[in-house]
Amino acid sequence: MTPADLSVVVVSAGRPEALHRCLLGLSQLRHAGIEVVVVADGAGQQAVQAFAGRIKLLSQDIPNISAARNAGIAAAAGQILAFIDDDAVPEPTWADAVLEAFSDAELAAVTGPVLGRNGISMQWGPIAVNGLGKDLKIDPNQPIRDGYMRKLQGTNMAFRRDVFERLGGFDEAMHFYLDDTDMALRVGRAGLRTAWVAGAVVHHGFQASARRTEDRVPLSLFDIGASTSVFLSKHAEGAEISAVVRDLEAAQSSRLLALAKRKKLNAETMRKLMESLRDGLLDGQERASSTPIPSHASSAFVPFVRVDPPSPTVLSGRPFQRMGLHREAERLVSNGQPVSLFVFEPTPRKHKIQFTNGGWWEQYGGLYGPTDRGEARFQMHSFRGRLDREVRRISATRGLLPDGDTN
Template identity: 55%
Template sequence: MSDALRLSVVVVSAGRPRALDRCLTAVSQMRTTRAEVIVVADSDGMAVARQHDYGARLTLLAQEGANISAARNIGIAAAAGEIVAFIDDDAVPEPDWAEAMLAGFENPAIAAATGPVIGRNGISLQWGRMAVDVQGQDRWLPAGDQIRPDEVPKLHGTNMAFRREILSRTGGFDTGFAFFLDETDLALRLGSAGFATAYLPGAVVHHGFAASARRTEDRVPLDLFDIGASSALFLRKHAPDSLAAGLARLEADQRTRLLRLARRRKLTAQDMRKLMESLRAGIADGGARQGSVSIVAPCRRSFQPLRDAMPPAMGFTNGWWFSAHHLRLQAEKRIADGQPTTVILLAPTPRKHRVEFTQGGWWEQRGGLFGPSDRAGARIQPWRYRARVAAEVARIFREMPIAF
């Protein structure tokens, strides 16, 4: 192995085997030979990972309880790469994600990095360049705006990476944060130790917000205990003088959120009451909870790259919506042959566009010929078919090689 940096990608998964399978398919299409993949999962996730086409190349580790920080630490301990990256099981990386992450760490001053997270429509930015303060309050950073003295760069949990040696020296994730604010706690610890974090625009992840034990598929909360517990611990740890004010703000913010959902008829009054009770129970628990950060031991296993050779250039096809069945069958065959593929389907309407990485393993964009893809564009746009396809190809693929 050369002196080139190597990436250990850690995927933590619980209760979402179907999402994990899709995530691993996307990860297997990354354009790199310098990445290994470590899956820390429950029994259902382990079964799916073993059966995956690249299952023999995965490092599979069992979760030890419902604690995302502990699971991430298990992944760090097994990471043989110089850089350790994290992506959620309900997210997928764009093909150049791994190499974009590694390129960012060519700067020896960088200890951690994060990148853009695309939302459910597959086009709009869900999270971008942001800052967060010691009270856990985050804000977007417009172009040219700088981090304030009381802030650090915000790390997006589904799209972040670290130098393993830094984690070995400063410790991994605090297991007091079973869910929520775990990455923000680590970002503040790294910042206070003087380590630099980079925002890498080319390291793009698409995040689906899949259903979990804490929320429904349409992001309606089912339980707020962990949010309350982690918030209380976080404020005690990083802003003890603002603990009461911070917890009051948390309750007010969550109540506003629930009222908004109730107005949309997503919650009943009884639902709201139970959720606020779970939040307060969590706050009480977090008020006494002790954090725990352990130094990460050196890895004793060999690096196991997911791929020995680059995948083929991205295949591309397009057509009208009535050809969808044929084009999807064609995409399915290409995927079976090991050919990454993107399908663009247009309809003669002004419908907005959506992009998704399908369960079958190909990227698919759907929308109207006259509708916007970028939501900042005009609601109705005058396009001819060929020009529209060319414009979308240029937007999607950027610098990635494609095969027509």
């Protein structure tokens, strides 16, 4: 399949800066030709004006991720529809890996690795889920246990369009939370094939939103409660529902107590948050499931980028050179040149990777420190040896040549 078969849908509310960074990342995908559909609130629409004419931009007046995704599906012209969150950024080879997987004509949907805030550790790996919403870690190369289906992570999933034409879209009674899990169960129970694509890598930042702070302290649990009730009414039996609700309340209470011990919450805030969870559970019981079949786009396919970006440039240096390296990275990115920057300090500090607001990838940490968290805490390297090792490590997903241009 070709990039012209792929539409990427991004839903955004309350995170304009993150949305802009997400689109910068999408603009650096290794091969041009994908379509990008953005469904955003007013602030998000303003943030992406630099991409005007290159994206399909829709308004999201009321926050509802399922309704927004369905609107994006209807506007998209591609035969493959991928979804990524506004606070996430794909590795440059992400679309290539997704499209290669769909060269299997029997495949209906895929998902792949989601890396966490340090840009290295796995946030979500291969998981299966059942009708109670219980997750199970799985070997992606082994059969999935009876009663479980492959979980499709909302920030990194893709479907053939005809899946939605057959099963309907995302359930609009789920405004946030479990919407992707519901879709995964519907796909699995319909007997459609899904796959784990190890090369389709996304970085997910867990940015602040109307529901949580930057450090993941919840501001409301209402939507978690409401979507849980809708989900359970569709996929669980009566006796099971009561047990799952009790487990949910206990888990959220434990979560809040842990935050309170870290001085992130007080008793009154904890009480209000638990009330919001219970209010949501009650509200969700009154909601009618709604999975409309999104209409097919009547508009033409709009390529986001029409020319393949050049091969990435590698910059490297030490902390005292960082300001100058940032200026050089900014200059290159402004001229359409993707950049991977490596900054090594003479310590055993653990490494982190991020896609910056300026539009370049940056890895920083100790020259003698671990990258993968399972590695030895102290390692001996020369600067050049460490750089070569790190370039080789990410070359497959970043689109770097192991012995490519380094500066």
